[in-house]
Amino acid sequence: MSQEWLAITIGTILVNNFVLSKFLGICPFLGVSRKLGPALGMSGAVIFVMTIASFFASIINNFILTADISFTIGSYHIAGNLIFMKTLVFIAVIASLVQVVELSLQKLSPPLYASLGIYLPLITTNCAVMGCALENAKTGRGILYSTVFGFCTGIGFAIALILFASLREKLDLAKVPKPFEGMAIALVTAGILAMGFTGFSALVK
Amino acid sequence: MLDLVILSAVLVVCMGIVLGLTIGIVAKVFEVKQDERIELVEEELPGANCGGCGFAGCSDFAKAIVGGTATPDQCPVCAEESVEKISKILGLETEPNKVKKVAVVLCGGDKNNAKFEAGYNGINDCKSAVLIGSGVKGCKYGCLGLGTCARACPFNAIEIKNGLAVVHPELCVGCGKCIETCPRNLIKFVPETVRIHVFCNSPEKGPAKKKVCSVACIGCRKCWKNAEENQIIMKGFLARVNYDFPPPPEIVEAAGCPTGCLRRTDGD
Numbered sequence: 001m002s003q004e005w006l007a008i009t010i011g012t013i014l015v016n017n018f019v020l021s022k023f024l025g026i027c028p029f030l031g032v033s034r035k036l037g038p039a040l041g042m043s044g045a046v047i048f049v050m051t052i053a054s055f056f057a058s059i060i061n062n063f064i065l066t067a068d069i070s071f072t073i074g075s076y077h078i079a080g081n082l083i084f085m086k087t088l089v090f091i092a093v094i095a096s097l098v099q100v101v102e103l104s105l106q107k108l109s110p111p112l113y114a115s116l117g118i119y120l121p122l123i124t125t126n127c128a129v130m131g132c133a134l135e136n137a138k139t140g141r142g143i144l145y146s147t148v149f150g151f152c153t154g155i156g157f158a159i160a161l162i163l164f165a166s167l168r169e170k171l172d173l174a175k176v177p178k179p180f181e182g183m184a185i186a187l188v189t190a191g192i193l194a195m196g197f198t199g200f201s202a203l204v205k
Numbered sequence: 206m207l208d209l210v211i212l213s214a215v216l217v218v219c220m221g222i223v224l225g226l227t228i229g230i231v232a233k234v235f236e237v238k239q240d241e242r243i244e245l246v247e248e249e250l251p252g253a254n255c256g257g258c259g260f261a262g263c264s265d266f267a268k269a270i271v272g273g274t275a276t277p278d279q280c281p282v283c284a285e286e287s288v289e290k291i292s293k294i295l296g297l298e299t300e301p302n303k304v305k306k307v308a309v310v311l312c313g314g315d316k317n318n319a320k321f322e323a324g325y326n327g328i329n330d331c332k333s334a335v336l337i338g339s340g341v342k343g344c345k346y347g348c349l350g351l352g353t354c355a356r357a358c359p360f361n362a363i364e365i366k367n368g369l370a371v372v373h374p375e376l377c378v379g380c381g382k383c384i385e386t387c388p389r390n391l392i393k394f395v396p397e398t399v400r401i402h403v404f405c406n407s408p409e410k411g412p413a414k415k416k417v418c419s420v421a422c423i424g425c426r427k428c429w430k431n432a433e434e435n436q437i438i439m440k441g442f443l444a445r446v447n448y449d450f451p452p453p454p455e456i457v458e459a460a461g462c463p464t465g466c467l468r469r470t471d472g473d
Contacts, residue, residue: 069212078208085213089220096224100231107235173328 005148007204012152014200018128019160020190021197025128029161030186032119039165043158045119047151049101050129053094054150057133058143060093061086065137083137090133098124128157164193243271245294249287250280255359257281257380270295281306281379305397307377308362308384312348312391313404313420313466315369319344320417325351335388343417346407348391354383374400374470399451400470403428403437403444410442420464428452428460428467 018024025046032042065086070079102120105113123129132153136146167189176185247267254262258279260269269275270291277283277291320343325334331353339345350368355361362376363383372383374397384392391406403422407414411423424442436452438445444467446452454469462468 064216076208078212080209080212082209082213082216085216088217092220092224096228099228103228103231104235106237173330173333175328 008145008148009152011204012149013156013159014197015204017156017160017197017200018131018153019157020194022131023194024131025126025157028122028126029157029164029190030183032122033161033165033168033186036162036165036169038119039161041115042119042122043154043161045116045123046126046128046157046161047154048116049094049098049120049123049126050132050154050157051147051151052101053097053129054132054136054153055143055147056093056097057090058136058141058146060089061133061137061146062143065089066140086134086137087130090130090137094129094133095124128153160193160197164190167193240271242294243267246270246277246291249283249291249294251282251287253282253359253378255282255378255380255382257378257382281381306379306394307374307397308372308379308381308392309374309395309402309470310348310354310363310370310372310387310391311393311402311404311406312346312369312389313468314342314344314347314418315350315367317367318418318420319347319368331386332388344407344414344421346389346391346409347418348389353386353388354392357382357386395448396451399446399448401446401452401454401457401467402470403446403467405443405466408441408443414442415464420466422466423464425463428456428462431460432456 016022019026019029028042028046032038065083066081068079068081070077072078098120102113105116105120132150136149141149168186171185171189180188243264244267247264250263250267252263256262258266258275258281260266260275266275266280270277277288277295280288283291321341322343323338323341325337325341327333327337329351331349331351334340334349334351340349342349348369350365350370352363352365352370354370355363355365359380359382360376360378362373362378364371364373370391372392379394381394384394389406395402404420405414405418405422407418407421411421411425414421415423422442422444424439424444426439426444428444429437429439432452435450436447436456438447457467457469460467
């Protein structure tokens with residue numbers, strides 16, 4: 001049992017890293033990786049939001065979307081499920097969840113709010129959070145599994161972002177050929193980093 | 206088919222109502238009252254987020270002003286009217302006639318004037334350059350000219366002219382960001398009204414300086430003799446303008462600095 005969880009954890013963090021092998025969440029990966037400090041803030045916020053978003057999304061998925069509906073109103077007989085609505089539902093749920101978390105953090109824990117601060121609303125548009133919820137729905141995972149998966153995905157995102165931010169800080173001091181300066185060399189670096197991560201693929205079968 | 210369409214519409218409507226209510230209730234329950242003056246003060250601030258006040262940005266500074274831990278005149282960029290307006294919002298009194306301070310790079314050794322001992326091909330940053338044999342210039346006190354200060358300036362007030370950093374006083378707002386970036390401590394805050402400077406920073410003896418730079422202060426004391434007492438201060442072999450009691454600009458012509466190190470910045 002514990003071996004299985006270990007496999008899930010390592011598999012999600014390293015092998016199927018959302019950023020570097022599924023190419024989700026590239027926008028914050030490139031946008032907030034200029035300096036290490038903001039990258040750390042963003043990583044923390046993503047882990048936080050992804051965990052609770054996967055939790056709530058899987059509750060909705062398991063109890064509302066996949067539930068078989070079958071009832072009759074007058075001469076109409078309605079049957080089927082609403083699983084095809086998952087994209088729309090998850091978008092709305094994640095966006096409002098971030099709002100709620102932000103509002104309550106502001107009151108309950110001002111220091112945490114100050115450190116996550118501007119990154120929380122940014123996450124609403126992070127497709128990795130959405131992708132995580134959709135992946136859970138697609139494979140029909142339970143609530144606990146989904147939450148752990150969300151947390152591990154967040155950790156994987158954080159590792160990729162922090163590694164990349166550290167690389168980019170070093171890149172600033174390196175001599176880069178003129179045509180490669182700025183975003184070009186950053187993208188090349190991201191590609192090499194992604195290639196490096198394929199080396200983990202043999203870790204978990 | 207149609208029934209599922211209706212059902213999904215019902216789902217979206219229900220979801221909208223539930224989520225909307227949740228956010229509304231949470232916003233009401235966890236409401237944090239913010240002083241409305243913070244917003245008013247922030248509107249008056251320049252919004253450049255230069256950090257010259259010592260806070261993380263203009264909004265942080267506005268919070269500190271309203272909270273009473275900062276005063277409006279700590280903002281080096283604000284025009285006097287804005288400071289007055291902010292003080293009015295808070296009901297404070299201002300001290301008038303705050304003299305604006307600007308930065309000046311006290312070195313005249315550009316590529317023509319200063320002697321270079323070697324070529325530099327390393328990282329384009331003064332702090333890095335100074336680590337390698339104290340820079341490539343003959344003078345170990347002068348401007349390295351790699352523009353670390355120019356890049357730090359949020360207002361583009363520093364220009365690298367022929368291998369020498371030059372502050373444009375009309376663009377400088379006095380935020381002081383450049384001062385800490387200079388590894389040679391060449392950049393000084395001076396009152397904007399004083400437009401006469403000794404463009405040298407080397408404390409070495411006159412002949413030694415002359416060997417490595419043609420516009421160094423050689424310590425001849427000509428300006429010192431022509432000025433009133435305390436208007437020019439001699440620090441060893443280096444003349445310094447006393448910015449609290451500045452000499453008249455005409456002293457430049459009267460003294461006739463042999464190297465042209467004492468210069469006016471308003472004439473050119």
